[in-house]
Amino acid sequence: MTATAHTPVENDTRSLTTASDSARAARRRSRGHDSDRSAGRSPGKTIIVTVVLALVAVYFLVPAYWVVVAATKTTEDLFATNGFWFAPTFALWENLGRVISYDGGVFLRWFANSVLYAGVGALLATYFAAAGGYALAKYAFRGRDTIFGLVLGGVLVPGTATALPLFLLFSQMGLANTYWSVLLPSLVSPFGLFLCRIYANATVDASLIEAGRIDGASELRIFHTLGLRIMTPALVTVFLFQLVGIWNNYFLPLVMLSDSDLFPITLGLNNWRSQVDRLPEFYELTTGGVLLSIIPLAIAMIVLQRFWRGGLTEGSVKA
Amino acid sequence: MTVTRNITTAGAPASARRHRGRAGSGGAAPWVLIAPFLALFVLTFILPIIVAIGSSFTRVTRSGLFGEAGVVTEFAWFQNYAQALADGNFVASIWRMLLFGIIQVPVMIVLCTILALLLESASARWPGFFRAAYFLPYGIPGVIATILWSFLYVPGLSPIIDIAAVVGLPLDFLGPSTVLWSIANIVTWTYTGYNMMIIIAQLKSIPAELYEAAKVDGASSWRVARSIQLPLIRPALVLTTVFSIIGTLQLFAEPQVLQDVAPAIDSQYTPNLSAYTTAFAYNDYNVAAAQSVLIALVAFLLSFVFLRFTNRRSS
16 A cells, blocks of 8 residues: 555544554453443342332323323323223223324325325435445545535534524425425434444455455446445445434424325424314324324334444444 | 446446546545435535525515415515514523523433443442333334323323322422423433443443543542543533533424413423424514524534533543
8 A cells, every 4th residue: 555556534543543442441441341330249139220220211101001091091090090000891992993094094105205204305315325334435626625514514503493494495496395304304413424434434354345346347447346244334324313313203204294184293283283173083183193103213213223323323423 | 446347236327427527536436425415415504504594694574464465575684683583482492492401401311321330330230121111212203102192291191290299399380480490301211321321332332441440540430430431421411411412492392282281381481492483373483593503503613612611621
């Protein structure tokens, strides 16, 4: 590797050593942790700590438990019986059937919209952030620092601060109240780019890129076959983050959308909830809908929390 | 650059045209790679910020009773800002969020730090289950979480109020003095697990040698937590605190949803709710833009002050 022969940035050699360093540290860490766990455990302490953690778990799980119970009740029972226990009449399937069929299946439509916004949005946002982060990490080009500085500023700009002006902008462009008005802002993740840059810096080896070049692969091909594969752990984290972010977003669709056919599930369910005062049947629709909307996410959170641990937080914390 | 770049990747014909001009810096490749992100970033971050700042400095006046005699747009200096700051309710909402943040952010950070330390202490059973249980609320959208909790707050529906009444404890979650803390509870419930995960990630990066050395020295768990773990997770604590401060000033969904059941929440309860009301109820986009800029500025300022404060203490 001679200094003049290639383009990547000068601190690549440094990142190489940090990459191997952190790999070694990770190995050390995982070994050390096992020995940690076996030592210094006393039964009394285990019981106390576990009881404390269990009590805290009750706090975090109570609302979810309540909605499971509430979704099995008829509207009368909802008010007449204790909220933490089931009523004699078990109306869960009826309730869920009404949720799905109400208003020509609008609930399923909202759900599909959310899947579209969050799924497509997170997938593309991850790809764009990966490409941008890789470019910033692996090439020295004019304007690189300016771009990075701007994006870093973008991380700190509150999402809701841009939503109002974005609405003004999109209405002038005729994009307000369309799928695009929610999808386009979801495709950008400054935080994701920030993370991908750190990760690419630390893991994508300059000599590997050089080897790819010697083999005659184009720069873009090197990124798509080599870069993306090496960056996968970071990409999973960016994807999950963006997915949850878009799925949970409320302010942006609220500002942008007026046509209820375009609503994501958050907006739709709140629309139902706001009608409970006039029509009590909406209590059942809302609790049933909340239950149905939580189930896939709860499963996703439990399955995916192991992926969450690594990349994202370590990278961001170190920076 | 002796590398031959035959661009074969699909979807990148543009690079073939551009790369010749920029040899020596990776050619056009970095620009092709970053172009989609950059274009969208400009469209959804830079332009709206310019629009917001621009419209916060302009004034639109309509002449004629219904604006039929024409619309005049003129530069208004700080008139919109003056109007926003003269609005007592808007300023009060910022103070309200500061009060909220001073209590809620430390409570949440302390709670998630304790949970992270306990889960990593190896004295707990089923740490995987507890971690998942605490993290679960993060996957529930703020609106849905608020709908859930609002059912637990409303008299007649809430089993918590029923149970407390049996014990002779009258609870009112939605009164003028309590509703702010009911919102704080929803926010804490949603984000504690998420912040805990960030802290756990940093705890895992502490080298095992340090623990071993502490064990040799006969240090207690409490001593290990205070002298090793807490100092070393400082960056994670700073990061989660800054994000929490920014999040506090953005509070919107929770008060907006609770509005229907809590008369104590007016349309200007939080700064964001205030900007939303100004824009969509009063149709005054210029003042709303000024409010948005002010909210972002306060968030920046607080984060900056906090970072300066923590930096000074560490050095």
